[in-house]
Amino acid sequence: MAGRWKLITKGFVKDNPTFALVLGMCPTLGTTTSAINGMGMGVATMCVLVLSNMVISAVARFIPDKVRIPSYIVIISAFVTIVQLLMQAYLPSLYETLGLFIPLIVVNCIVLGRAEAFANKNGVLDSACDGLGIGLGFTLSLTVVGLVREILGSGSAFGWKFMAPDGMLLFVLAPGAFIVLGYLMVLFRKLTTK
Amino acid sequence: MAVKSSFSNMILALGCICLVCSALLGLVNHVTAEPIAAANLAKTNSAIKAVTPEFDNVPSEEVMTVEVDGKEYKVYPAKYQDKIIGYAVEVMPTGFGGVIDMLVGFDAETGIIYNTSVISHSETPGLGAKISDTGAGSFRAQFDGMNPAATKFMVKKDGGDIDAITASTITSRAFTSGVAQAYKVYLTIKGEDAADVVTGASNQNWEE
Numbered sequence: 001m002a003g004r005w006k007l008i009t010k011g012f013v014k015d016n017p018t019f020a021l022v023l024g025m026c027p028t029l030g031t032t033t034s035a036i037n038g039m040g041m042g043v044a045t046m047c048v049l050v051l052s053n054m055v056i057s058a059v060a061r062f063i064p065d066k067v068r069i070p071s072y073i074v075i076i077s078a079f080v081t082i083v084q085l086l087m088q089a090y091l092p093s094l095y096e097t098l099g100l101f102i103p104l105i106v107v108n109c110i111v112l113g114r115a116e117a118f119a120n121k122n123g124v125l126d127s128a129c130d131g132l133g134i135g136l137g138f139t140l141s142l143t144v145v146g147l148v149r150e151i152l153g154s155g156s157a158f159g160w161k162f163m164a165p166d167g168m169l170l171f172v173l174a175p176g177a178f179i180v181l182g183y184l185m186v187l188f189r190k191l192t193t194k
Numbered sequence: 195m196a197v198k199s200s201f202s203n204m205i206l207a208l209g210c211i212c213l214v215c216s217a218l219l220g221l222v223n224h225v226t227a228e229p230i231a232a233a234n235l236a237k238t239n240s241a242i243k244a245v246t247p248e249f250d251n252v253p254s255e256e257v258m259t260v261e262v263d264g265k266e267y268k269v270y271p272a273k274y275q276d277k278i279i280g281y282a283v284e285v286m287p288t289g290f291g292g293v294i295d296m297l298v299g300f301d302a303e304t305g306i307i308y309n310t311s312v313i314s315h316s317e318t319p320g321l322g323a324k325i326s327d328t329g330a331g332s333f334r335a336q337f338d339g340m341n342p343a344a345t346k347f348m349v350k351k352d353g354g355d356i357d358a359i360t361a362s363t364i365t366s367r368a369f370t371s372g373v374a375q376a377y378k379v380y381l382t383i384k385g386e387d388a389a390d391v392v393t394g395a396s397n398q399n400w401e402e
Contacts, residue, residue: 033318063207064199071211078215082222089229092237100316169361172321 007129011137017110018141018181019188024110028142029177031101035158038146039139040098046135047083048105052076053119053131060120072115077106110138141184148180237313238270245299245309246272246280253282260379267379270297278302283379284313287372290364291316294325298337298376305380307340310373322365333359333366337373347374 017023027045032038055075063071084102087095095102105111114134119127151157153171170176197203235254242253253270260267272280282299294315299308312334317323324333336357348354349366358366 033321059211062197063211064197064203066199067204067208071208074208074211074215078219081219085222085226085230089226089233092233173361 004126004129007126008133008136011130011133011135012140013137013192015134016137016141016188017134018138018145019185020192021110021113022185023113024108024138025181027101027104027108028145028181029174030104032142032146032149032177032180033172034150034154034156035143035147037101038142038144040094041101041104042135042139042142044083044098044102045105045108045110045138046132048076048079049111049114049135049138050128050131051079052111053114053127054124055079056115057119057122057124057127068120069112069116072112073106076111076115080106110134145177145180145184148184149176152176152180241297241311241313242270242272242282242299244311245282245297246270247274247301247308249274249279260382262375262378262382267375269379269383272299272302280308281380281383283376285372285375285379287368287375289315289317289325289368290322290362291318294365294368294372296325296369296372298373300342300377300380305342305377305384307337307342307373307377310334310337317362317365322359322362324359324362325365325369333357333369342373342377342380347371347377 011017013020015021018025018028024045027041031041052072052075056072059071059075060068080102083105084095084099087098087102114127114130118130122130147157149171151167153167153169153173153176155161155167168176171180197207239252239254243249246253249272251271251273253272256271256273258269258271260269268284270282270284271278272282280299280302282297284295284297286293286295288294292315294317295313296315297311297313299310300306301308312326315323315325317325328334345356346354347356347370349356349358349363349370351358351363352367354370356366356370
């Protein structure tokens with residue numbers, strides 16, 4: 001049990017996908033214009049990650065080595081499409097905000113990375129925990145990046161406006177994403193390397 | 195340990211995975227097709243509700259098609275006790291990230307803009323996406339209660355009357371030209387001449 005707990009918590013700091021593994025940079029830079037957007041992308045990725053990790057760990061034994069990557073991609077994209085369709089049908093208001101980002105999950109290298117590095121060597125339950133941990137870590141980092149960009153760029157936090165002027169537009173645009181990510185990564189490294 | 199990577203094994207494994215996945219997708223698509231259509235319809239109806247005075251019919255069932263300048267537009271009439279009180283005109287101008295699907299509501303008598311509503315768009319989050327914002331001070335608020343006959347439908351930068359969203363001129367232009375298009379449709383319904391609506395051309399390639 002302690003082992004599984006560790007699998008979940010390692011995603012926050014030790015194996016943090018954004019700041020430690022530096023994976024999935026495309027959605028990190030693209031979707032973090034506000035804290036809510038970042039969080040939404042994180043949560044959607046987490047759902048797909050848990051599901052795909054479980055299925056891949058269950059079927060990995062039957063997949064020949066040479067075709068494992070195409071097989072994983074097919075499984076992952078099937079899940080992404082299912083999540084997208086279900087969300088569109090039963091949670092239309094959430095789909096409204098996240099719809100744009102859902103197809104992007106297929107090309108997120110975190111999902112394929114975990115399938116390759118963890119799920120195909122471990123059991124179903126362990127893989128689910130790994131997916132949950134990495135997913136939570138990803139959600140947390142995206143929310144933080146989004147929050148910083150939203151505060152600096154729009155003068156609001158989680159959509160709540162606390163500053164009358166609009167803030168520095170640069171931080172909502174793509175260059176701002178790189179700047180914020182860079183400084184947060186420096187901070188993360190400073191705090192974790194002792 | 196994984197099975198051997200022989201030719202037949204690879205074909206079998208990939209084939210099975212593809213088969214199962216596509217069957218699953220087909221099933222999910224079949225199950226969700228109806229709720230998705232219903233959700234979209236509900237969305238259109240609530241958007242119509244937002245842009246017209248209170249009605250007691252179902253505008254999405256009485257949709258009419260109006261042709262203006264060779265293009266067809268959907269118009270949803272809002273009726274109260276069988277009298278048309280407002281029109282919701284659906285226009286789809288092209289913004290920065292793709293088509294902006296939007297509704298513009300007109301008072302049936304005066305032609306004054308009742309409200310506007312964005313059904314779907316793919317503008318940049320945090321910038322152009324502000325066209326979905328509502329409330330005082332938002333980009334869209336300036337159109338409410340506007341008399342289109344007395345308005346120059348261009349952003350201020352181009353010499354018009356519309357305040358653009360900061361750093362989203364293309365999106366603002368698209369939205370503005372959408373409102374102008376919708377007004378032309380309204381005039382056509384009323385049987386008036388739509389030729390002198392002042393607008394920036396909607397299909398022109400703008401340069402920043």
